[in-house]
Amino acid sequence: xxxxxxxxxxxxxxxxxxxxxxxxxxxxxxxxxxxxxxxxxxxxxxxxxxxxxxxxxxxxxxxxxxxxxxxxxxxxxxxxxxxxxxxxxxxxxxxxxxxxxxxxxxxxxxxxxxxxxxxxxxxxxxxxxxxxxxxxxxxxxxxxxxxxxxxxxxxxxxxxxxxxxxxxxxxxxxxxxxxxxxxxxxxxxxxxxxxxxxxxxxxxxxxxxxxxxxxxxxxxxxxxxxxxxxxxxxxxxxxxxxxxxxxxxxxxxxxxxxxxxxxxxxxxxxxxxxxxxxxxxxxxxxxxxxxxxxxxxxxxxxxxxxxxxxxxxxxxxxxxxxxxxxxxxxxxxxxxxxxxxxxxxxxxxxxxxxxxxxxxxxxxxxxxxxxxxxxxxxxxxxxxxxxxxxxxxxxxxxxxxxxxxxxxxxxxxxxxxxxxxxxxxxxxxxxxxxx
Amino acid sequence: xxxxxxxxxxxxxxxxxxxxxxxxxxxxxxxxxxxxxxxxxxxxxxxxxxxxxxxxxxxxxxxxxxxxxxxxxxxxxxxxxxxxxxxxxxxxxxxxxxxxxxxxxxxxxxxxxxxxxxxxxxxxxxxxxxxxxxxxxxxxxxxxxxxxxxxxxxxxxxxxxxxxxxxxxxxxxxxxxxxxxxxxxxxxxxxxxxxxxxxxxxxxxxxxxxxxxxxxxxxxxxxxxxxxxxxxxxxxxxxxxxxxxxxxxxxxxxxxxxxxxxxxxxxxxxxxxxxxxxxxxxxxxxxxxxxxxxxxxxxxxxxxxxxxxxxxxxxxxxxxxxxxxxxxxxxxxxxxxxxxxxxxxxxxxxxxxxxxxxxxxxxxxxxxxxxxxxxxxxxxxxxxxxxxxxxxxxxxxxxxxxxxxxxxxxxxxxxxxxxxxxxxxxxxxxxxxxx
Numbered sequence: 001x002x003x004x005x006x007x008x009x010x011x012x013x014x015x016x017x018x019x020x021x022x023x024x025x026x027x028x029x030x031x032x033x034x035x036x037x038x039x040x041x042x043x044x045x046x047x048x049x050x051x052x053x054x055x056x057x058x059x060x061x062x063x064x065x066x067x068x069x070x071x072x073x074x075x076x077x078x079x080x081x082x083x084x085x086x087x088x089x090x091x092x093x094x095x096x097x098x099x100x101x102x103x104x105x106x107x108x109x110x111x112x113x114x115x116x117x118x119x120x121x122x123x124x125x126x127x128x129x130x131x132x133x134x135x136x137x138x139x140x141x142x143x144x145x146x147x148x149x150x151x152x153x154x155x156x157x158x159x160x161x162x163x164x165x166x167x168x169x170x171x172x173x174x175x176x177x178x179x180x181x182x183x184x185x186x187x188x189x190x191x192x193x194x195x196x197x198x199x200x201x202x203x204x205x206x207x208x209x210x211x212x213x214x215x216x217x218x219x220x221x222x223x224x225x226x227x228x229x230x231x232x233x234x235x236x237x238x239x240x241x242x243x244x245x246x247x248x249x250x251x252x253x254x255x256x257x258x259x260x261x262x263x264x265x266x267x268x269x270x271x272x273x274x275x276x277x278x279x280x281x282x283x284x285x286x287x288x289x290x291x292x293x294x295x296x297x298x299x300x301x302x303x304x305x306x307x308x309x310x311x312x313x314x315x316x317x318x319x320x321x322x323x324x325x326x327x328x329x330x331x332x333x334x335x336x337x338x339x340x341x342x343x344x345x346x347x348x349x350x351x352x353x354x355x356x357x358x359x360x361x362x363x364x365x366x367x368x369x370x371x372x373x374x375x376x377x378x379x380x381x382x383x384x385x386x387x388x389x390x391x392x393x394x395x396x397x398x399x400x401x402x403x404x405x406x407x408x409x410x411x412x413x414x415x416x417x418x419x420x421x422x423x424x425x426x427x428x429x430x431x432x433x434x435x
Numbered sequence: 436x437x438x439x440x441x442x443x444x445x446x447x448x449x450x451x452x453x454x455x456x457x458x459x460x461x462x463x464x465x466x467x468x469x470x471x472x473x474x475x476x477x478x479x480x481x482x483x484x485x486x487x488x489x490x491x492x493x494x495x496x497x498x499x500x501x502x503x504x505x506x507x508x509x510x511x512x513x514x515x516x517x518x519x520x521x522x523x524x525x526x527x528x529x530x531x532x533x534x535x536x537x538x539x540x541x542x543x544x545x546x547x548x549x550x551x552x553x554x555x556x557x558x559x560x561x562x563x564x565x566x567x568x569x570x571x572x573x574x575x576x577x578x579x580x581x582x583x584x585x586x587x588x589x590x591x592x593x594x595x596x597x598x599x600x601x602x603x604x605x606x607x608x609x610x611x612x613x614x615x616x617x618x619x620x621x622x623x624x625x626x627x628x629x630x631x632x633x634x635x636x637x638x639x640x641x642x643x644x645x646x647x648x649x650x651x652x653x654x655x656x657x658x659x660x661x662x663x664x665x666x667x668x669x670x671x672x673x674x675x676x677x678x679x680x681x682x683x684x685x686x687x688x689x690x691x692x693x694x695x696x697x698x699x700x701x702x703x704x705x706x707x708x709x710x711x712x713x714x715x716x717x718x719x720x721x722x723x724x725x726x727x728x729x730x731x732x733x734x735x736x737x738x739x740x741x742x743x744x745x746x747x748x749x750x751x752x753x754x755x756x757x758x759x760x761x762x763x764x765x766x767x768x769x770x771x772x773x774x775x776x777x778x779x780x781x782x783x784x785x786x787x788x789x790x791x792x793x794x795x796x797x798x799x800x801x802x803x804x805x806x807x808x809x810x811x812x813x814x815x816x817x818x819x820x821x822x823x824x825x826x827x828x829x830x831x832x833x834x835x836x837x838x839x840x841x842x843x844x845x846x847x848x849x850x851x852x853x854x855x856x857x858x859x860x861x862x863x864x865x866x867x868x869x870x
Binding site: 376 | 859
């Protein structure tokens with residue numbers, strides 16, 4: 001294992017063998033650390049998190065220097081300004097990372113919670129108790145803070161983590177990782193509990209998708225759509241992810257117009273590049289005569305391009321024609337598609353047809369309509385009279401999130417420490433046998 | 436689609452194309468039915484279950500006649516007596532199947548339960564609510580009752596199910612399935628909610644393992660180890676399963692000897708062919724001088740062969756030598772492996788090394804030892820002073836089970852209606868926007 005950055009698309013066989021062996025060794029070490037972590041008390045895990053936060057502050061200079069090296073290499077490589085922005089750290093961002101560790105330390109411990117108890121007629125007591133999930137693999141791109149955020153949540157849940165960051169943030173992630181490992185050592189926890197892949201060969205990702213010889217229980221991809229698509233397609237272990245957020249705001253006939261405008265603008269424009277940003281506006285045909293024009297003009301006034309159906313185009317000449325493809329498009333930009341639909345049922349049908357089961361909202365003062373929408377729209381997060389940009393683990397009170405999942409198994413919506421746990425059954429008897 | 440039984444290993448390309456198209460159509464219909472089911476009330480689902488139970492009784496004669504055809508074909512094919520026994524129905528077994536549907540109907544509805552509520556400082560109310568999982572694929576072998584048991588649990592959970600039974604029970608399963616479908620019709624639910632693959636080509640299984648074009652959310656294999664192994668190896672969708680139950684009984688130094696003998700005999704010998712049957716006896720070295728001989732002699736007296744380490748062989752000349760392989764073997768027969776271990780920690784280490792994370796038990800009057808065992812043994816079910824044969828959804832009070840899972844994701848241990856659900860977040864606001 002070496003700290004040298006390698007970025008070959010294909011490796012000679014001998015090197016591929018080395019990488020496989022190195023990755024399997026990382027997996028085995030993480031698996032061993034997971035056993036030790038499963039026994040660790042909440043206090044011990046929190047001590048490691050708080051020590052790491054302290055060390056991040058103490059070593060902020062080193063971290064920023066490492067980040068400067070990444071930025072220099074990135075600029076030389078011609079990375080886009082957007083990627084450079086995601087990559088860049090400053091004292092405020094380092095402080096936010098340290099603070100994030102403290103927030104996770106302050107969360108209730110998710111391990112050992114009695115989730116259900118069954119008293120059986122034969123006197124057996126059966127408890128369903130939360131336990132760590134095991135080993136989590138995280139594959140991410142340029143944001144160096146993911147190193148600390150993902151590791152902290154996994155540690156809180158008693159899970160070991162194998163972190164594979166992108167090449168662009170290689171030095172920054174290594175410097176942050178060093179603080180996390182030093183925190184583990186201070187708390188007497190095994191260093192392999194937070195393992196980092198110390199090279200960036202593509203084969204390393206392939207090995208993780210294969211599960212590191214059975215060591216990984218789940219993989220979380222953090223990054224662009226092509227990364228997530230590859231992980232979803234190729235992973236041989238479960239994946240917590242969302243491919244995209246085709247997020248809808250439906251303005252019902254019983255909507256309060258001012259509220260609808262405020263919610264729409266916040267849902268679309270607060271930040272356009274996040275998965276909870278609205279991408280499609282649906283307006284009830286019964287509301288269109290009074291509400292469509294003000295909604296569309298508010299979007300245009302905020303600098304949002306609108307692609308609409310015929311009714312929407314009639315509102316303002318700046319609205320361009322939406323194609324079939326627009327209803328399936330996650331813009332992640334100041335663009336929205338807009339359409340008039342024949343009431344609540346048609347809105348639900350549109351969302352089920354074109355949506356991505358991520359986050360969808362209804363604006364209405366009609367409680368029955370709201371409840372129907374909340375019940376029938378089959379998305380991880382459904383909202384009534386609230387901005388879609390609340391689709392976030394922090395906003396849900398989870399302290400942090402390792403990602404948002406649109407799959408239906410195990411975790412759905414923001415994935416926090418609780419969903420990074422599994423459970424087992426503890427059965428206590430006094431000699432009971434089965435008849 | 437045809438009712439003709441085909442059992443070719445490989446099919447001509449044209450036929451494979453037909454099967455793929457037919458299987459995709461079944462998947463798409465089940466997916467559509469799942470949407471309708473998600474809206475169905477508990478009463479409607481229960482009405483379908485109770486109608487099916489009534490029809491099973493009314494049509495018992497037809498079902499037994501269909502079963503007689505299966506048995507005749509099976510005997511002609513030279514099926515083993517064990518398979519013939521699993522396949523055979525009689526009026527009592529048909530009544531048990533009908534009764535099972537009524538038990539499931541009487542269970543609390545698992546859908547729409549508020550699993551957690553978060554009140555946020557900004558006034559948002561966030562609820563985690565249980566929802567149906569979607570479409571469940573069940574691949575099973577010769578037991579015709581699985582047709583009804585699996586379908587009932589899925590229907591209770593609001594899931595559509597695609598049932599692919601084995602060729603041996605083809606006619607019996609078809610007759611039972613007809614009752615289930617008639618029950619759906621009586622309740623006004625779509626027939627595709629309980630879909631049965633109407634042919635037995637191997638390619639049909641392959642299509643299910645591929646997920647029927649995205650239609651299946653999870654697959655549950657019910658049958659022998661080779662079936663489960665194939666499903667675990669090849670499935671491209673999540674699987675609820677256990678490959679084997681290498682189940683341990685650890686007799687601690689503080690065990691009550693009489694209790695230990697009773698629990699060991701029940702754990703091993705009540706039924707030897709089920710996954711919760713004990714396969715290995717571990718005896719604390721400190722208990723061995725007084726307990727090993729009575730435990731081993733009790734097993735031998737019940738007709739159980741014992742394969743032991745040196746200490747166990749010294750107890751009785753009928754004990755044969757255990758090989759390394761024995762510690763990893765699920766006998767599913769009147770055979771047990773037995774070993775003396777250096778106390779609790781060594782027992783835990785042995786179980787973690789050789790076990791299958793299914794079900795393991797400790798016999799002790801020492802509460803601290805018991806709690807340590809329950810905490811540290813990383814199995815789906817851990818028991819204190821209770822028979823391992825309680826590893827069963829019915830015994831847990833789940834009414835029934837679709838299987839027992841040893842995976843760590845979503846479901847673990849007996850899988851009942853509750854684990855056949857997922858959840859979503861319902862967020863209710865009054866115009867809240869994100870800062």
